[in-house]
Amino acid sequence: MDFRSLQLFTHLATSLHFGDTAQAMYVSPSTLSRVIQRLEDELGCTLFKRDNRKVALTHSGHKLLSFSTQSLKDWQQLKVDLREDSNSLQGEISLFCSVTASQSHLPAILRQFRAQHPGVDIRLITGDPALAIDKVKQKECDLSIAIYTPDLPTDLHFSPLDNVPLVLIAPRDWRLTQLTQVDWTKHQVIMPEHGPTRRIAYHWFAEHGIRPNVYASVGGNEAIVSMVALECGVGFVPKVVLDHSSMASLVTQIPVDDIEPYGLGLCCLQDKQNEPLINAFLQLEMAP
Known part of the structure; x- marks a missing residue:
């Protein structure tokens, strides 16, 4: 038994006319x-009752028709699945991001x-x-989750993902809740060594x-949260960093309405x- 035989049988079981099936199936x-x-020889039963006037399915024929219909349907689906597999993307792609981004934005992307x-x-x-753009330029990764900057090199492509606000934080015990309470001559500031926050x-x-x-310049936004929590000063950090920090309970957020947010996105070489692999990432539709 083969699929071609099942196709011929199934058509005949539907048409119940040898001439029509022979013509339709070439x-x-x-x-x-x-x-x-x-x-019939292989199955050891009669599939059709035939006389000079008509063709009809036997009980065994009805059973084979049920089997052949499902088998042919499964065969067609298998061919579609295999065709899709052969056309699907294969390979490896490297992605750079911060630890915070790996918790906040990366799960939905992946x-x-x-x-x-x-x-x-x-x-x-x-x-x-702060290294996300350089990692792409140095070809140490295919893509990075990076922060947009006005001086983004022209040889880079940036695809926006989200806007991330900056917040001013102070040690909880200082009881600073309003911007007007901050004495910039008295309260020292923790700044990042480099990057967009700076x-x-x-x-x-x-x-x-x-x-x-400025009391100190530190590497990374997470370090700013730690320094502020240790009452070394106040500092600006991305809200998403604070939301994922284990020390968030030790600081207080001070509302600042007019500070520029981050533009977060996927960065790659133009x-x-x-x-194909990079473009597949850039085509993802992600809600902020």
Whole structure:
């Protein structure tokens, strides 16, 4: 028994006319008769009652029709699935992001990507978010979750994901809850050594005519939260960092309405954005 024989049988079981089935299936009536005879010999039963006037299915014929219908349906689905597998993306892609982004934004990205492209392996690299752009430029990763900057190199492509607000934090025991309570001549500031938070914070200070009394410059936004929690000063951090910090309960958020938010997104080299694996990431539809 083969699928072609099942196809001929199924058509005949529906048409109940040897001539019509032979014409529709592009075989001769004698070939069709031999196929049905072979099936009957193989199964050891009669599939059709035939006389000079009509053709009818036997009880055994009805059973085979049920089997053949499902088998042919499964066969067609298997061919579709195999065709999709052969056309699906395969390979490995490397992605750089901060530890915080790996907790806040990456899970939703990976869930969607892996659902669409299960054959792709993802190599995750975590580190200081200030390095995200350089990691791409140095080709140490294919993509990074990076923060948009006005001076983004022209050889990079940036695909927005979310806007992340900056918040001013102070030690909880200082009981500072309003911006007007901060004495910038008295309260020292923890600043990042580099990266967008440093640029945005200094821009905000300049707009307000404030000359910050910098106590320390540290690497990474998480370190700012730690230093503030230890009562070393106040500092600006992305809200998403504070939301995922184990020390969040030791600091107080002070509302600042007019500070620029982060533009968070996927970054890659311009000349690589149309490569299949990278483009698949950039085509994801993610709600902020």
